[in-house]
Amino acid sequence: MTVLVTGATGRVGRHVLQELNERGVPARAAVHRPAPDTTARAVSFSFTDPRTWREAMRGATSMFVMRPPQISRVKEDMLPALSAAREYGVKRMVLLSLQGADRNPAVPHHTLENWLRASGLEWTFVRAGFFMQNLSTTHAAEIRDLGRIVVPAGGGRTSFVDARDVAAVAVRALTDDTLVREAVTPTGVTALTYTEVAELISTELGAPVSYISSGPLAFWRHRRAQGTPHAETAVMLALYSACRFNLAAGVTHDVRTVLGRDPISFSRFAHDERAAWLPRPHQPFRNQV
Structure with a gap:
C-alpha cells in the first residue's frame, strides 16, 4: 500500500501524514512546492496542473482527497485529476467532505461525493464538522x-471536532476495509x-x-x-x-465507533x-x- 496525501500541509492532511508514518504505511505528501521532509516522500502536485499528476500518482493505491479552498469549480478543476488517479492505479479514495454535504448541492463536496459514488472506486466520505x-x-x-x-x-x-480526530478516522478508512463505501461524520x-x-x-x-x-x-x-x-x-x-x-x-458517535475512544x-x-x-x-x- 502507498497512500497519496493531498493537502499534506493542511489542518487534517498533516495529521494524516504523521499517523500513516507512525504506522509504517508508505505515504507520499502531495504539495505545491516540496521542501525537505524527513517523514515522507514529498512530490509536486496540483489538481489543476496535469504535468504533476504522473509522478505523484504512479504506484499509489490509495488517496486522501482534500479540496483546496481556492477550488470551487470541482468538475473542471478536480475531477480530471481524480479520473487520472484511477487510471494510474489508485483503488481507494477517502474524501475530506463536509457535514451535511449529501443534503446540500450548493457545496463542492456534494459534486465530489456523487462522482466517487459512480466511479467504481472504493470510497469513504469523512464529513467533518467545524474544526x-x-x-x-x-x-x-x-x-x-x-x-x-x-x-x-x-x-x-x-x-x-478536533482535526486530529478527523485525521485518525481518515487513516482508518485508508488502511482498513471496514469503512469502504461508508460516510462518517466525526x-x-x-x-x-x-x-x-x-x-x-x-x-x-x-x-x-x-x-x-x-x-x-x-x-x-x-x-x-x-x-x-x-x-x-x-x-x-x-x-x-x-x-x-x-x-x-448535530452530534454523532462516529469517532467512538471508528476509533474506540471518546473524541478529543x-x-x-x-x-x-x-x-x-x-x-x-x-x-x-x-x-x-
Whole structure:
C-alpha cells in the first residue's frame, strides 16, 4: 500500500501524514512546492496542473482527497485529476467532505461525493464538522490581540471536532476495509455555543475572551479589515450563518465507533493550542468590545 496525501500541509492532511508514518504505511505528501521532509516522500502536485499528476500518482493505491479552498469549480478543476488517479492505479479514495454535504448541492463536496459514488472506486466520505483548529488559526489573531471572537453565529450551537480526530478516522478508512463505501461524520462529544467556546478559552488562558455576535455586514467588514479575501469571507459568512440556525449542531458517535475512544474535548484542544492565543512579547492582553 502507498497512500497519496493531498493537502499534506493542511489542518487534517498533516495529521494524516504523521499517523500513516507512525504506522509504517508508505505515504507520499502531495504539495505545491516540496521542501525537505524527513517523514515522507514529498512530490509536486496540483489538481489543476496535469504535468504533476504522473509522478505523484504512479504506484499509489490509495488517496486522501482534500479540496483546496481556492477550488470551487470541482468538475473542471478536480475531477480530471481524480479520473487520472484511477487510471494510474489508485483503488481507494477517502474524501475530506463536509457535514451535511449529501443534503446540500450548493457545496463542492456534494459534486465530489456523487462522482466517487459512480466511479467504481472504493470510497469513504469523512464529513467533518467545524474544526476546533479554526479558532487557533483563522481566529487566532483576534483572540490573541483583541481578546474576542467575532462571528455571526448568534446563540447557535456548533458540534466542533478536533482535526486530529478527523485525521485518525481518515487513516482508518485508508488502511482498513471496514469503512469502504461508508460516510462518517466525526464530531465532538457535545455542541457548543460561541459564548461557551469563549469561556473555555478564557479558562485556559486565565484572561478574558469575549464573544461578539456580529451582524453579516459587520462581520464582512471585520474580516476584510483583517485581510481575508472576498471569496473566503463569503464562505465564512455562509457557514457561520448556518451555525446561527443550529444547522451545524448535530452530534454523532462516529469517532467512538471508528476509533474506540471518546473524541478529543474542547478543553484539551484549548490546552494543546494555547500558544496560538498567547500575547506576543511586550504586548498586553486586551479585551476590546
